[in-house]
Amino acid sequence: MNKIRLGVNIDHVATVRNARGESYPDPLRAAILAQKSGADSITIHLREDRRHIKDSDLKKIKKKLKIPLNLEMAPTKEMLNIAIKNKPNYVCIVPEKRKEITTEGGLNVKKNKKNLKRIINELKKRKIRVSLFVEPQVSDIRLSKILGANCVELHTGKFSNLFHKNNRINLSLMNLKKSAIYAKQLGLEVHAGHGLTYKSAHHVAKIKSISELNIGHFIISESLFVGMTKSIKRFRKIINK
């Protein structure tokens, strides 16, 4: 059995809270419930515009959580300082554009290599596991290894979009698979995520070189109907089949 870890992204609990400027639903409560329901780690993305997770959420969650906390962040000085101060177990460096609805693509590793190398070094010095969110393509994966990242997280957005449109997924899935094998051969730990649902995660989880999936929007959406515990448990079953 391919035992894949499940990281649960709880950003959109904060989105609902912020829509009314209230104190509920509380992302900390979601993190603790996800932990209890079988999540292997909790992911939060502290965006530069703080549109969902806030600095206070990061502090509270880090203090109370028993499983690893994975902080997604843009490669900026501000975010590096926040990570150093709060010491999440993992950091996943992601690109950020103010006007995007979600993280629409992987990092431009080549363009940012100097900055990324410095940030990776600073985080690794503090024993924080560093992952780069990249497109499933050889050049970015190879460069991630050269820059010293521990892991790559392959962006599954394109695959998910094709999947949901009932388009041909074979090429895209094959590309994910080839990229995952290549990354693992280089000695990188391989993660994947973005836009995954029960059905699409089932295909991605069959790729043996992948050891972690990070899933958020669909879990929070399903939680409205079946609750977070059921949704997480169902994902666990699907990805460990």
Ligand code: PXP
């Ligand atoms: N992985 C990374 C690096 C992300 O930026 C996101 C979105 O925040 C996810 C996984 C989860 O994507 P989704 O919310 O679409 O499941």
